[in-house]
Amino acid sequence: MRLIIAEKPSLARAIAEALPERQGRVEGAIVAGETTVTWCLGHLLEQAPPDAYDPAFKAWRLDHLPILPGRWKLTPRPKARSQLAVIRRLLKGASEVIHAGDPDREGQLLVQEVIEHLGWQGPVSRLLVSDLNRPAVQRALGRIEDNGRFLPLYRAAQSRARADWLYGINLTRAWTLTGRQAGHDGVLSVGRVQTPVLGLVVRRDAEIRDFAPRPFFVLWADLAVARGRLRAWWVPGETHPLDDQGRLLAREPAAALATRLPGAEGRLAALETRDKRQAAPLPYSLSALQVDAARRFGLSAKAVLDICQRLYERHKLITYPRSDCRHLPEEHWAAARSTLEGACGADAPLRGWLAGADFSRRSKAWNDKRVGAHHALAPTGKCADLSRLEKAEGDVFRLIARNVLAQFYPPLATREVKAEFTLLGECFRARGQEVLEPGWKPLFSTRDEAPPLPPLSEGEACRVLEAGVEDRETRPPEPFTDASLIKAMMNIGRYVEDPAVRRTLREHDGLGTEATRAGIIETLLERGYLVRRAKALRATRLGSALIASLPEAVGRPERTALWEQRLGAIAEAGDDPAPFVAALIEDLHGLLAAADAGRLRQALAQARGEEAPSPGRGKPASRRRGAPARGRRRSPGASRGKGSRS
Structure with missing residues (x-):
């Protein structure tokens, strides 16, 4: 019997459905011909508590510290004992074991620690599944690898x-x-x-x-130029009181200059024009998605993770979400059109974005050298009926699909203009940006950009229409x-x-x-x-x-x-x-x-806002017996599940 051990039941079901043989259910497993698929429930094992090494460690005492296990022990998690017994029984009849943990460091540990804890000595292979849809799982089953390649991941x-x-x-x-x-x-x-x-x-x-706010002052001047008007800002010289960022700390110099400016004439002393092309943001890693979803929709980081897990496991709309990678495998590029057409066809905003995509384009997102155990988040190709999802699920899915679709849009092309004017012997600067080609930008924002500067020519004359001083304050972080x-x-x-x-x-x-x-x-x-x-x-x-x-x-x-x-x-x-x-x-x-x-x-x-004791640091804590009176007796430092961090 070939035994596949998946990280969780949803992955086990996806693997079993991708096998050609007819399926049958047994306790804690799915049988498909000569292959049996079983599963973990997240971590089935956890680090043993201190008293597993010495019963005296059950009491919390300073003179026991540091507690340093000689031979490390694992113990079954309370709710996992029955499934651990299922795997133990199935291993006795197995000729080969396939490790099907999630494609990351913790996924490698989660299944392998069970295999080793139960004493399996036979061959172990590795199945890496990052997309729960049947065609993707079938492709993964055709690329089973030697688990020995992943031992460094396990040791880490x-x-x-x-x-x-x-x-x-x-x-x-x-x-x-x-x-x-x-x-x-x-x-x-x-x-x-x-x-x-x-x-x-x-x-x-x-x-x-x-933070102690400090006042500073800025002087602006609205200028008439040959083909329009613009606002420029005074750049005070070093003879004036400035902070380390060049901000003016006294109002008087700005106010005095402001009274002289209206009607004054000057010229454009320097003009710098620079054309820029900016590629679309890369597809998301989980953390990058959490950042954007928090800013755009106010979702907590945990809410985004939970939504992604549902989109991956329950709805099968996205690839493996717990990824730190923002690139995609090069082989995915050829199928991207059919994948995105399948995923985006049932949603009006996504259809609109899809219509503007040029699938002959190939961005830097497709790069095998930047892809490790997992790749960036992407749609699987399953049709996404967002009307059947929770609103937050639909919002997050659109973000994921948008960033992949954006790879098939032209770069954002802009022209940045920096202008430096001389007025009454003083320097004034203005900046503007003109969008030459919106490219991918409309997918990310419908807001109007700041207006560009009017057409300018170096040396042309200008005249001050109006001037004013703004009182500002430095702001805390x-x-x-x-x-x-x-x-x-x-x-x-x-x-x-x-x-x-x-x-x-x-x-x-x-x-x-x-x-x-x-x-x-x-x-x-x-x-x-x-x-x-x-x-x-x-x-x-x-x-x-x-x-x-x-x-x-x-x-x-x-x-x-x-x-x-x-x-x-x-x-x-x-x-x-x-x-x-x-x-x-x-x-x-x-x-x-x-x-x-x-x-x-x-x-x-x-x-607590009380009068503090003597500023002396006091004596080091004595090594006397004691335990916490209330609160959990078990230290939060113990492993509590997949990816736990103390």
Whole structure:
């Protein structure tokens, strides 16, 4: 018997329906001839709790830390025992096993850990399915690979799970017990990803809170030129009081010049014209889609992920959604016309966009070198009757289809004009943009662009019709939203202060993964560290106090971003995981030594707005027995399911 183990029931059904043999149902599986298809339910196994290694660890005590498993153990998840028993029984009669986890790091771990936990010693192949429609699954079944090729992916995911356990269990217990000594009654959860994300929000909130607005002043002049009129802005010289961005800090020079300008004549001293061509935005990765859907429709990151899962599993309208890639396989280009015609024919806006597509065009989106285990989100070709979808599902599907359709539109062609005028010996500048060819732009926006400048010739005369001074103020940074926080997690190098570390980070290295970023935000909300106010995400007093009490490095992204880079090296280059885990353990010893009841007491008091204790840091927490009085006894650092991040 050939046994296929899928990641979830929906994938198992899609695989079984693509097999040529007649199907029959048995408990926990589908039989099709000599092939049996069974499934996991997400993670069937999870990292064992500390007391599985030593019963004494059931009590939370500082003198137990750090807890460092010798031989790692997995334990069945409570609701998964019956399905695990089904797979155990089927393995006894199998001659070959096919691993059909999702095509990503966590999907590789999810099925393979079950195969190894149940002691299978026979051959294992790998089936990669990114589209649940029958033709796509049939093509995937014709390209089954050796699972050995994906062992580095498994080792990286396994290392991630163990690192999360070590970091989350030890630091959560340390800060929870220290919190009890500081007077806080409850669990203080610390994790290698969630805590740096919380730190981003806490620091942004502090910038907003501490921001002191400064006035600045701008002077404009409406000019008559040979073939029209335009507005130009004064560029004050260095003899005037300016800030580091060249903004004028005193009103008097602008006001004095404004009174002299009406009726003054000058000339166009310099003219620069530049034609630009901009290709369409690439198809979406999950995070890029979450950013756009949050901005356009106000959807949370988790809502977008859930919608994509329904579009993928239930409706079979899109390809695998948990992708970090924005490119498509080159072989998909030839079938793109039929795919998009099939997907878009039942929706009026999509039909309109489809009618303008030129399928002889080939954009840079089709690039095998940029496609890894999965490709960008795209329609599957199944007809999308959006009237039968929830509104948010239809909105998200249109975004996904639009970005693929846009690859068959011409570039946006614009002409940018920069003009510099001399008036009363002073410099005034104007900018304008003219759309030469709208290309793909109408698919993305129906808003009118800023009007272009009238036709200009260098050296021509101009005359001031009117002038005025505007009083403005510097503005604080905007609070994080789902969109901007997801974008920050994607591009975490921008928030790294250490230049040496920043140089080691590639632009695409980030906090979390496509599959976990939405969950990280929701976890911080559920644990009371963040609160959502309208669209803004703000840190609570407890969240701010936790960050203030931790060593600075725990709440900053540098360590975690570098960890993701090392995990990437394990997955992509086959690096040995042992040095990564060893470095983490060494790091833990130093972090645990920093647990400080005095510092935490002060941070909690300041968060409550109380008079803070003595500014002295206090004595390090004693290694006495203690456990959290209320809250979950189990550390949030333990693995909780696919893609969990503590």
